[in-house]
Amino acid sequence: MDETVADLLPGMELPAGADPYEDFDFQPYFEEAKSEEELRKTWRVFTKVKDVLENGRRMENASWRLWHRERLRGASDSKAETPEDELMMSEMEKFDMNLDSSLRQAQERTNHMVGEMFGGSQQKFMEEKEKQEALQKAERARSLVEIQEKFGVPDAAVDAFLQWIRSDLLQSPEISVAGSADVMPPSLADAKDLMETLKVKPRKRCAAFGHSLERNGANNFLLYLVRELKDELAFTIFSPKEGAMREDYEAMGMEVRISDMKSPTYENDVVEAIRDFDYTVANTIMLTEVVIASKKLAIPSLWVIHEAWPQDQFEYYAKEVFLMAHLDDSKIRQAFAEATKIVFPAQVQKVCYEGLFKDGVASVIYNGIPLAGINTYRAVQSRKRVRAELGYGENDFLIVQMGTVCKRKGQLITAQAFAQLIKRNDGTGKQPKLLMIGARYIRQHEIDYINAIKEELASTGADQHTTILDVKKNVLPYYLAADVVVCPSLNEVLPLVICEAM
Template structure:
């Protein structure tokens, strides 16, 4: 024994005087007693590990307990210590582990320490000790055998319950064929059905194979449309399953041992067992999964990953039964009553971590999570759907699982590395478990900092509030009785179109009783308007880093936790959407961007994946929505043109602009190539001289491109009555529009510009290019005039027509105003948004 063993034992007894059994880590000594080798670092109390190996050998037992248990039995010679351990643990759960090596087992000749085959006659006693223990525990008919020397196997009795093997799949017929063929050809257990959850397969080979499978009475095929969600797909499978036991299986697995299902079912039907995991082997023969350790290599990972089979190391063997806190969902078994009691998989997790989260809920409900090495499968890791994980899954897991990660996993050993998946000694310079989580979040573009305290604080506040969302067994939707607290997130507080309409929406919702708080990364002139309507504004640069085009997820989450729903403005607020998904807050994403937005989602996967995380997407125009069609795979997108407040527009018109004695044309828009001021100048130059002489054109807007501004100034030198007004207050902009005979907008690219809506509200005749959403609110010759982008000749022709036939101006203006009143008011827009918000509130 180690010199300090009794001291350490006394310390445990001083702290917990009622402890009955104390065990500790151990190693071996060479025969000469000089060299310590082969350490064995043990987990905390693991009752099912004791079925596989006597890790309580060389332990401290309370005298009264040992005597009460009957002390050593001569009939169990060769396994008398294991037998005594079983009889003692049947009478107490007051067991303590000291994670220090306090016993050194000398490897002398003829000793089991030196050669496991030294006492072959002990095998029968070992098997009987396990069998007798199970019998005393009320398990009748269990078969205990030794699959190879030293490896104990328990085959549990059961009544052959029906098993539903639930397999999500999409395309890749070769993988699915290999998986199902191995089940059909090798499985000795016969009472099973296969539930295939087909997620929009399109490949001809897959569709052909699925067609063949429809003829097989053992197979049900469930159509599952929309964006893939692992948790939702499996919950859907359960709803269609007839079995009393569920096996959740990846389609990139193949059965290796025919008794795999017998073994999983035997464990799953034990009343105290919640979840059962299998041993997964890579094609190269190394272990891919033999259980999970929370905090290993991040949130939690596969222990023994990459190790060969049948190797004894410092954490024992992967061939032993193990208690764990989690096992992988690539092959996971749960009996129906447990799954229903837990409420199914949490659909807030789309791809990753849902299997871990279900296991942790099972542990919290006092069920055991068991790993069995005798259910062996081949796993073509990543074959099903690759290795992609949505940022929202990473963030939710980081917040929710941090307490589990930060604690030392009881089924591991604190002397072992949390970096290396093949068990090895920890090193002094290893990154902390919390720091590893932050590192992973950085990889997913969720944070920039290396600091862990903010995540810890956030987790402490929020983790307990994150409850599972599941379509499995969900009740009816019920609306909330009180008006919601809504978090508005805007990319800025300028007076440009998107922020201004966002303010109008906030104003409308507040008038209906909603509690609105606006978050923005920087201040701006719109702040005063929010102040006027009593909406609190919080400025936080961490909401959006303009250089990196992303927010800090932890900062956003800290801001979000007190709100019930989130409304985010522009595609730049994508981080907010991922955070809302992680914190299970309903989210509405208002996307205005066209070409720029399309470029962003093409180059930034983290932005593209936000489309699957959001609950509702609002587009101002159908043409904008069509740019993102490939990213929208569920019925949650809506086209809603902006709405403006007519009374506010009229009351905001500044001092009247003196109308010239000429035909006045007003163009409102920032000075940049996108707005096409050069095209309008070309059109004016193409007009007959008498029209040019009697036409005055006003360009209102700030200069964004100085080179382009110089170009159009030079073009204007050859023309009469061209005025560059520049940037003026919004009230003065409206005054120019009010003064105009004709409002023009000759953009090359637009979504649905606010200036068009304002001109319509003021009953102005409009001549514009048919780009973006303009053509969705202006119908040519009905409530305005439209020309193709860049077509200055068509623009000139229409200018000449309205100049010569001015009666058309009034008719077009009246029709534009009617369109505005019917479709483009803030009341109509606000009602549509309110309907979306209330539906999301009921669903959540």
């Protein structure tokens, strides 16, 4: 191909919903499509998903151009189209192509007419381009100002550093700057002036605390939240331990800090960590110290409660179920009394904690998920092929349970029910298969629970039809392959699994 993907789609970015929610890359669709038929299929893919992707219509346009060019190239080579080639293109595809061509011609005529009347569309395009470039400069200026304020760097030091970049770094032969591109402000004062002109303000700083960096529903919620708000707030992520989701936050340019809950100085560590922030987010009931420290420092806090712990069992859930030595009944009650705002994903949770918080503090905001990645995956993947890749055939009836394998998620109940289903299966219908995703071998009580599930299945022979997988980053193939998704959770109200399955 003469044109590269970068030439066709300058500055293209994947939609937020496609990553990190799934391991999905669109570029191979362009790079691997060599023949006209492959390019035709590529165009059809992007026709289906153009309205769910941020750059969907641009990708559809690029794929159509590549396909159409190959068709013209084939025609110039005097390769006659056979009846089989003609049948290969459905009537709908012909309609789409003809409609797209007609719309393009109409747009060209409109642009020409507007150009004659009002001075040309090219001028308008250049003005829009200049506006976007100015906004990009303002964003870079904002980042500079935020860094200066974050670390308390003197103005003169910032100006000296900018001068060094401009006079030394950008002048080195190893670095190439296109034309006379103005990639950075000459000084800190110029950066602030540009922000003022374009009304771009420095973002307030927010410390967002999660209970881990492992992949699970509560942590995904925090990831979705900060991704939606990152243009308004400058986030720093705090976690008590390392995990796979660090790379997700760092890919968005966010700093990730580790603050060990098991440290004897944890309470003071939290106070010092948030002292210079404007807001805090505590994601899960287990982060009471964040709420309490925020109150102490007069920093507005948002506490997101995913759990539904009965008020008379706070100690049991904190100590026995989640093994949180730092957490107890008194801290939970103090945090409820001192939180600035509390969010519950369902009304039943608000009722569960009734009486612990003041009027007007708590709100119910139902769980949501980004749909772009899910819709894209469904549009471009074959369910039959995905099932085959996972080892399931047309005669299998696949039951899927997603989530950390532990007592509160109820996988043992699923195993018991599946064992009964296997007993009743007379072999005349589809073969039931069970797939559990989310096993981890960290806490002893979780390991014991996994072993209990395996023993239950083995006692009836149902283990021959069951697969238990570890935690997975990309869970979409399992949803697509499933005939039924089960969620017998014992104390959750609206798990993200339900939203994702729907």
